[in-house]
Structure formats: C-alpha cells, structure tokens
Amino acid sequence: MSSVTLSIDAMGGDHAPEVVLEGLQLFCRRRSDVNFLLHGQSDALAPLVSKHKLASRCALIDHPDVVSMSAKPSSALRKGKTTSMWGMIESVKQGEASAGVSAGNTGALMAMSMMILRKMPGVHRPAMTAIWPTLNGRSVVLDVGANLDADADQLVEFAVMGEAYARAVFGTKRPTVGLLNIGAEDEKGRDAVKFASEIMRTRDIGIEFKGYVEGNDISMGVADVIVTDGFTGNVALKTAEGTARLVSRYVREALTSSLLSKAGAALAASGLRDLRTKLNPSSVNGGVLLGLNGVIVKSHGGTDAEGFATAIKLAADLANSHYMEEVSSGLKRVSQLGIAPETVE
Amino acid sequence: MSSVTLSIDAMGGDHAPEVVLEGLQLFCRRRSDVNFLLHGQSDALAPLVSKHKLASRCALIDHPDVVSMSAKPSSALRKGKTTSMWGMIESVKQGEASAGVSAGNTGALMAMSMMILRKMPGVHRPAMTAIWPTLNGRSVVLDVGANLDADADQLVEFAVMGEAYARAVFGTKRPTVGLLNIGAEDEKGRDAVKFASEIMRTRDIGIEFKGYVEGNDISMGVADVIVTDGFTGNVALKTAEGTARLVSRYVREALTSSLLSKAGAALAASGLRDLRTKLNPSSVNGGVLLGLNGVIVKSHGGTDAEGFATAIKLAADLANSHYMEEVSSGLKRVSQLGIAPETVE
Structure with missing residues (x-):
C-alpha cells in the first residue's frame, strides 16, 4: 500500500474539532501509511495537533470560517468559500489529497461537493x-x-x-x-x-x-x-x-x-x-456521495472519536482502491446501452 | 362491556385453520364476552371446534373455497364469492358481526373489504x-x-x-x-x-x-x-x-x-x-384498514396462536369502542374545512 494523503474538515461535527483530532490520533496509531491536510481555524487546531502529537502527520491549512450545523445548503454555498469544509473539498479537487472527510452539515457538504467536484459523466444525480x-x-x-x-x-x-x-x-x-x-x-x-x-x-x-x-x-x-x-x-x-x-x-x-x-x-x-x-x-460510520469526480466521506455529525476513525479508514480504503474507475466504467456500460443518457450540465 | 360477535376467516393464514382455532381457544379462555361466526370449510373446522371445546362460542358457516396466499387481488375478487374470506366480510357488512378478522392474503383482503364494505364518505383511500x-x-x-x-x-x-x-x-x-x-x-x-x-x-x-x-x-x-x-x-x-x-x-x-x-x-x-x-x-399483531364502513382486522399470515388471539382482542376492543363514529366525525371536520373534498364513487 503506497502512502496516501487525506483532506480533513477539522471543524465539522457536533463535537469538532476535539473529536476529529481524537479520531485522527486513533487512526494514526493503527496506520502509518496516511498523512493529512487539516482544514480549519489554526488557533483552535494547533494546540490539539501538538497535544495529540500529530504534527508529523498533519499539515494545517487555515480557514477563518465554519459552516454551522444548521446552515441551509444554499446559504453555505453562497458564503462558504472561506470555510474549512470548502477548503477540504477544494484539496480533493486540486489533487492534493486522494479523498476527503467531514462530519459537518450534510446538506452543505453535498451541495459544495457537487459544485466543486462536479458529477461524473453519465450521472443524473449522485x-x-x-x-x-x-x-x-x-x-x-x-x-x-x-x-x-x-x-x-x-x-x-x-x-x-x-x-x-x-x-x-x-x-x-x-x-x-x-x-x-x-x-x-x-x-x-x-x-x-x-x-x-x-x-x-x-x-x-x-x-x-x-x-x-x-x-x-x-x-x-x-x-x-x-x-x-x-x-x-x-x-x-x-x-x-x-x-x-x-x-x-x-x-x-x-x-x-x-x-x-x-x-x-x-x-x-x-x-x-x-x-x-x-x-x-461507530463501527459502520461513513457515507459516500457516489457519482462525483472525487471521494468525499460524510461522517455522522454526532459520532465519537472511534466513529471518526472509521470514517477516515473508509476514505483511505477508497483512496487505495480503483473505485472511481470502476464506477466510471459501470456508468459508461449503462450509457452505451442507451438506458441512462448522458446528463446535460 | 356488552356481548360482541366477531366474524372470523378460519381458513386464512399460513397455518390455518389450526392456528386460528388455537388462537380462538386462547382468547376464549381469557374473555367470555365474545362469540364468533366461524367462516370456512365445515369438514375441516368441525373436528377442530370440538377438539378445542369451542362449540358453545362459535357458529360454523360453510364456504367451499379458500383464497390462496398467492392469489392476485383481481382474481380473488372475481372468483371470491364462495370463499371464507368473502363470507367473513359479508357478515360484517350485514351487521351479523361487529368486526372481522383474517390472517389471509393481504391484497385480497383489502380488495374484498373495499368492494363489500365501501369507503366512508370523505375517504379518498383507506x-x-x-x-x-x-x-x-x-x-x-x-x-x-x-x-x-x-x-x-x-x-x-x-x-x-x-x-x-x-x-x-x-x-x-x-x-x-x-x-x-x-x-x-x-x-x-x-x-x-x-x-x-x-x-x-x-x-x-x-x-x-x-x-x-x-x-x-x-x-x-x-x-x-x-x-x-x-x-x-x-x-x-x-x-x-x-x-x-x-x-x-x-x-x-x-x-x-x-x-x-x-x-x-x-x-x-x-x-x-x-x-x-x-x-x-405476536404481542402487537393486527392491522386495520381504516376508512371503510366496517372493522376488518388483518392478522399477520405467519402468526402463531398467541398472535391470532391478539388480533381477535384488537377486533373486540374496536367493536366495543366508538371508533367508527370518531373516524367519521374527524373526516367530516376535515371535509367541512374544504381540504379533502368528498370522494366521488
């Protein structure tokens, strides 16, 4: 297994950033092949990174704002570019990370992921x-x-x-x-x-x-x-x-x-x-929005450190798999049969 | 509580008529205020009635046919008039019984109940x-x-x-x-x-x-x-x-x-x-098709005797309640508000 970089929204979730960092620590103890881009408010994150001795595994990327758990997707989209969630997805889009994880607002995460990563060819709806x-x-x-x-x-x-x-x-x-x-x-x-x-x-x-x-x-x-x-x-x-x-x-x-x-x-x-x-x-935490040009794992907002570690593991496993190619070739097969016409964007 | 008569489809369910009669016996041991019209094939039922000592509580009504568990509702409706299920519902329609129970084919039971009992005024769909x-x-x-x-x-x-x-x-x-x-x-x-x-x-x-x-x-x-x-x-x-x-x-x-x-x-x-x-x-067995001019309780097809007794108890309780009047006055209230127009039949 080669080394993988994952992008993490450190500010998303009911108990962020503490639970996010605790989850990272749990995961890092078990696996040494994954490094992290940690998106969030540096002031809050730096002490936690040092407390959990994660400095060698994490690069901190500062974002002043956080998408609140109650924000509407439309408003998150309009005002979201300065948030940790947006930054997390953008790192996946730019290829700096192979997959991303957030425990934040589900509606906002779906809307931002669709806007930034776009749908795969042949996908009507993720x-x-x-x-x-x-x-x-x-x-x-x-x-x-x-x-x-x-x-x-x-x-x-x-x-x-x-x-x-x-x-x-x-x-x-x-x-x-x-x-x-x-x-x-x-x-x-x-x-x-x-x-x-x-x-x-x-x-x-x-x-x-x-x-x-x-x-x-x-x-x-x-x-x-x-x-x-x-x-x-x-x-x-x-x-x-x-x-x-x-x-x-x-x-x-x-x-x-x-x-x-x-x-x-x-x-x-x-x-x-x-x-x-x-x-x-916690043992089954982590959902993926299938059909986008990139892997974003959604963790349950109320999860604990163990659950967040499970979501990270899912992201790492997907990053190491051929899942994007598999999905894409499956969709091509269907569209060639003329069942699901290519979506117009 | 005054005495109540219930109409029973003795041939409906995966383990009919045995489980139906066992359920009746369980119920009869607990309650003395309910009597039964037992619809089905006399040859099969008479020995079971005598075995379970139910003769004083049951009147047997012979029907040659049985709706099979796999019959389509449409075919059950066309060919159903000689079945125990049809007879059971007809007794409720004629006022010979205050409520009916069947563990038989759900689709057929719904279709027959709607045809025989008709919808209450103001009901679009039961x-x-x-x-x-x-x-x-x-x-x-x-x-x-x-x-x-x-x-x-x-x-x-x-x-x-x-x-x-x-x-x-x-x-x-x-x-x-x-x-x-x-x-x-x-x-x-x-x-x-x-x-x-x-x-x-x-x-x-x-x-x-x-x-x-x-x-x-x-x-x-x-x-x-x-x-x-x-x-x-x-x-x-x-x-x-x-x-x-x-x-x-x-x-x-x-x-x-x-x-x-x-x-x-x-x-x-x-x-x-x-x-x-x-x-x-078994302890929560029994569903009711609400919105008809009569009470028909649907028991789970695979239930045991205890479950069938629970369904009978539900039918008896409904027969003793003002539920039909309550439903009807609720519907009248809604239709007077002009939200749900009277249904046209």
Missing part, C-alpha cells in the same frame, strides 16, 4: 451510501438521502455505482444487488421500481441482480447492495437505528431487572461486550 | 395501520401498505383516521400526531409531506400535530400516531422487524458464546423472558 450491519456481515444501502425521489434510470445508476462501491469497500468479486420494494411479486410496487427491475432483469448491465427485496431482508443480508430512492432509504436507515436503540434498551432493562439478572450479566460480560461492539454505530 | 412498540409503550403507524403513494390531502386524512384509531385502541385522550420525513426542518422533504404539514399546522383539524418526525423517532415514541405513505410505511415496518430480529440474534450469540455467558444467561433467565415477551411480534 447518491449517498450507508454501510448496514447484517446477519452475514455488511451491505451497502443507497440512496439514503441525497435525493427525495428517483426514477427508473436513476435507480439503475444507483445499482451500478453501489455495486462498484461494494467491490471497492468489501472486496467482494460479484456483489449481489437487490431493489427495495414492498413485495416480492413482479406486479407489486411503484412504477419507477418496476421499470428499474425490468431494465436490470432484461439488459446486460453487468451486475448480479437478485430482484426485489423487502425491508426485513436488509438486516438479513440477502443482497450486498440495496437500491432505493433517497426518501425511503433515509427513513429505513433511521428506523433501523431507532429500533436497534430500543432493543438495546430492552436488553439493558432485562439484565438489570433483578439482583440475579445483574449477576448473570456480570458473568456474561465478555459476550455482552461483543454485543456492544456489534451494535456500536 | 390506509392500513400497524401497532409499533416504542420506548413509551405503543404507537400507531399508517399507511403501512394499502397504497403506494399519498398526496397531501390523503396524508391529512390518514392523520385524522389514525388519531381516532389511537384514541379507540390506546384510550389516549389527545394522541399526538407526527408526519414522517427525512429532516426536522420546514423546508425539507417531498412536496406532499410539506403541504400536509402546512395544512395540519395552520388549519384547525382538531388533532395534536407535533410536526415532522424521522425514522429513528418512531421507536422512541415521540408521537402516538405516525403518518406516512404506504410505500415508506411498509418499508419502515419491515425494516424494523428485520433489525429487531438481527439484534435478537446478536443477543442470543452473546449469551451463548462461552460457558460463562451461558451461566450468566441462566441466572438472568427471568429478565430475558421479559425481553422475549417484549420482542415477540
């Missing part, structure tokens, strides 16, 4: 990914909120981009792709979903299409890539988070309900530690 | 409910799959019907209503969702509207009623089921991973039994 823990390991779900809707062509594009992404992130040779619907039968579902299914079933777009999957199939790991529109995907992702939190609460109550239960929980401590690790959202 | 376990108790989520989409007027109708339903089922005086979206800010989301929110915020439709909620808020119990379109609601419901199953599997693995963990699990047995009860889907 899509946001999430990594979803399943019975068999992990799956990629997209779109989880970059768009409100998706027509059939866009769903096919999401499938092609998500499949290339799964190959890069999981190392799976032939990831399977499922299309989220509310029934397994051919005649069920919205028109866009039915048309997308027909295209993927009948045209050779070079992916392993498994047909429709339902909400309960996602966690069961029936496909490596789950394709849906951004509204549905966002609701599904957050619903799963809420359900996991509810069940975790039930487990805690069950194991503290009596002295005997508490004693049992103490004995089972090592198993329960594994459980906590599995349910820890 | 909506299917689900009861969702939360941190605070239970919430109603609708639509979970009766429709593929919903415009703003329909979402407002769902809110009004769901609120009346929550009052009847939970006994809550002023249930709160949340609208499912992918962000809490006013400017986020699909147009239909934004328009529906504006109507509920600015017009006096007589409900306690809490604004937007996100997927993770459902399990946290932030509102008693969660309103969404049928596609999103169905995906959310099934995603939550899948996630709960995954986490349960993790818990089981954690507590059987070593001898020590197993010993701990044995000590914590009573707490873990509570956990199993809480996670048992």
Whole structure:
C-alpha cells in the first residue's frame, strides 16, 4: 500500500474539532501509511495537533470560517468559500489529497461537493451510501438521502455505482444487488421500481441482480447492495437505528431487572461486550456521495472519536482502491446501452 | 362491556385453520364476552371446534373455497364469492358481526373489504395501520401498505383516521400526531409531506400535530400516531422487524458464546423472558384498514396462536369502542374545512 494523503474538515461535527483530532490520533496509531491536510481555524487546531502529537502527520491549512450545523445548503454555498469544509473539498479537487472527510452539515457538504467536484459523466444525480450491519456481515444501502425521489434510470445508476462501491469497500468479486420494494411479486410496487427491475432483469448491465427485496431482508443480508430512492432509504436507515436503540434498551432493562439478572450479566460480560461492539454505530460510520469526480466521506455529525476513525479508514480504503474507475466504467456500460443518457450540465 | 360477535376467516393464514382455532381457544379462555361466526370449510373446522371445546362460542358457516396466499387481488375478487374470506366480510357488512378478522392474503383482503364494505364518505383511500412498540409503550403507524403513494390531502386524512384509531385502541385522550420525513426542518422533504404539514399546522383539524418526525423517532415514541405513505410505511415496518430480529440474534450469540455467558444467561433467565415477551411480534399483531364502513382486522399470515388471539382482542376492543363514529366525525371536520373534498364513487 503506497502512502496516501487525506483532506480533513477539522471543524465539522457536533463535537469538532476535539473529536476529529481524537479520531485522527486513533487512526494514526493503527496506520502509518496516511498523512493529512487539516482544514480549519489554526488557533483552535494547533494546540490539539501538538497535544495529540500529530504534527508529523498533519499539515494545517487555515480557514477563518465554519459552516454551522444548521446552515441551509444554499446559504453555505453562497458564503462558504472561506470555510474549512470548502477548503477540504477544494484539496480533493486540486489533487492534493486522494479523498476527503467531514462530519459537518450534510446538506452543505453535498451541495459544495457537487459544485466543486462536479458529477461524473453519465450521472443524473449522485447518491449517498450507508454501510448496514447484517446477519452475514455488511451491505451497502443507497440512496439514503441525497435525493427525495428517483426514477427508473436513476435507480439503475444507483445499482451500478453501489455495486462498484461494494467491490471497492468489501472486496467482494460479484456483489449481489437487490431493489427495495414492498413485495416480492413482479406486479407489486411503484412504477419507477418496476421499470428499474425490468431494465436490470432484461439488459446486460453487468451486475448480479437478485430482484426485489423487502425491508426485513436488509438486516438479513440477502443482497450486498440495496437500491432505493433517497426518501425511503433515509427513513429505513433511521428506523433501523431507532429500533436497534430500543432493543438495546430492552436488553439493558432485562439484565438489570433483578439482583440475579445483574449477576448473570456480570458473568456474561465478555459476550455482552461483543454485543456492544456489534451494535456500536461507530463501527459502520461513513457515507459516500457516489457519482462525483472525487471521494468525499460524510461522517455522522454526532459520532465519537472511534466513529471518526472509521470514517477516515473508509476514505483511505477508497483512496487505495480503483473505485472511481470502476464506477466510471459501470456508468459508461449503462450509457452505451442507451438506458441512462448522458446528463446535460 | 356488552356481548360482541366477531366474524372470523378460519381458513386464512399460513397455518390455518389450526392456528386460528388455537388462537380462538386462547382468547376464549381469557374473555367470555365474545362469540364468533366461524367462516370456512365445515369438514375441516368441525373436528377442530370440538377438539378445542369451542362449540358453545362459535357458529360454523360453510364456504367451499379458500383464497390462496398467492392469489392476485383481481382474481380473488372475481372468483371470491364462495370463499371464507368473502363470507367473513359479508357478515360484517350485514351487521351479523361487529368486526372481522383474517390472517389471509393481504391484497385480497383489502380488495374484498373495499368492494363489500365501501369507503366512508370523505375517504379518498383507506390506509392500513400497524401497532409499533416504542420506548413509551405503543404507537400507531399508517399507511403501512394499502397504497403506494399519498398526496397531501390523503396524508391529512390518514392523520385524522389514525388519531381516532389511537384514541379507540390506546384510550389516549389527545394522541399526538407526527408526519414522517427525512429532516426536522420546514423546508425539507417531498412536496406532499410539506403541504400536509402546512395544512395540519395552520388549519384547525382538531388533532395534536407535533410536526415532522424521522425514522429513528418512531421507536422512541415521540408521537402516538405516525403518518406516512404506504410505500415508506411498509418499508419502515419491515425494516424494523428485520433489525429487531438481527439484534435478537446478536443477543442470543452473546449469551451463548462461552460457558460463562451461558451461566450468566441462566441466572438472568427471568429478565430475558421479559425481553422475549417484549420482542415477540405476536404481542402487537393486527392491522386495520381504516376508512371503510366496517372493522376488518388483518392478522399477520405467519402468526402463531398467541398472535391470532391478539388480533381477535384488537377486533373486540374496536367493536366495543366508538371508533367508527370518531373516524367519521374527524373526516367530516376535515371535509367541512374544504381540504379533502368528498370522494366521488
């Protein structure tokens, strides 16, 4: 693995810059092949860099302003050029870094990334990914909120981009792709979903299409890539988070309900530690806006240092992969079939 | 509580008629105020009725045919008049029973219910409910799959019907209503969702509207009623089921991973039994197609006897409530405001 430079928005996130720097430190202890361009307010960052002994791995780039977590994307775009987020993306655009990471305002990050990096040829709309823990390991779900809707062509594009992404992130040779619907039968579902299914079933777009999957199939790991529109995907992702939190609460109550239960929980401590690790959202933190000329990883805004380190690892893995070429060649294949015409910009 | 008669499709469901009769027996042991019209094939049912000693509580009504679990709604409608499902609904229509229950083919049940019972005045589209376990108790989520989409007027109708339903089922005086979206800010989301929110915020439709909620808020119990379109609601419901199953599997693995963990699990047995009860889907089984001139409860097709008993209890509770009047007066209120014009049939 050759050395990689990543661009970091040090000011983005609910607990920035502290958590960002702690995450960097965690990551740097584990990996020595990555260096960083750290974008943000020097006054705030310099003491943290020295505290965490990161000076040899980080170059500090000063930006006076920060995109607030509540800023509207449109206003962030207008007034954003002096912010750490803009600087982070610009470094990726200029080729100074192979990928970028921010835990900041999602809407602003998507809008700025699209404006600075532009869409790949053949992409109608970029899509946001999430990594979803399943019975068999992990799956990629997209779109989880970059768009409100998706027509059939866009769903096919999401499938092609998500499949290339799964190959890069999981190392799976032939990831399977499922299309989220509310029934397994051919005649069920919205028109866009039915048309997308027909295209993927009948045209050779070079992916392993498994047909429709339902909400309960996602966690069961029936496909490596789950394709849906951004509204549905966002609701599904957050619903799963809420359900996991509810069940975790039930487990805690069950194991503290009596002295005997508490004693049992103490004995089972090592198993329960594994459980906590599995349910820890930090371990799957990091989404990517697929379809841009550059890799930007979005970390959850409220994540902890471990979660930010996970997002950095994802960026480093993508920087080391051929994912951009894979996505681009997949999109070319689809556009040559005449399904998804080149987008006009 | 006065005596109530319920109409039962004894042939519907993956394990009918056995599970249906076992569920009836469980219910009858707990409640003596309910009698049953049992629709199905007499030859199959008579021995089960006598085995479970239900003869004094059930009148058997013979139907030669059964709607198969895989039948398309259109074909079930054409050829359905001789089936137990049709007979079950017809008894509700004729006033012989106050409510009906089936664990059969969902699409067929919805289509037949709409054809036989007709929509209430003011209803554009009926909506299917689900009861969702939360941190605070239970919430109603609708639509979970009766429709593929919903415009703003329909979402407002769902809110009004769901609120009346929550009052009847939970006994809550002023249930709160949340609208499912992918962000809490006013400017986020699909147009239909934004328009529906504006109507509920600015017009006096007589409900306690809490604004937007996100997927993770459902399990946290932030509102008693969660309103969404049928596609999103169905995906959310099934995603939550899948996630709960995954986490349960993790818990089981954690507590059987070593001898020590197993010993701990044995000590914590009573707490873990509570956990199993809480996670048992049987305890929240039963959806209702709101907006029809009659109460039909849909049980999960794969439910067990306990789950079928839960669906029967829901039907009995609704039969004993003023829910039809509540829904109807809520709809009248909305239609008088000129938001949702009377539907033309």
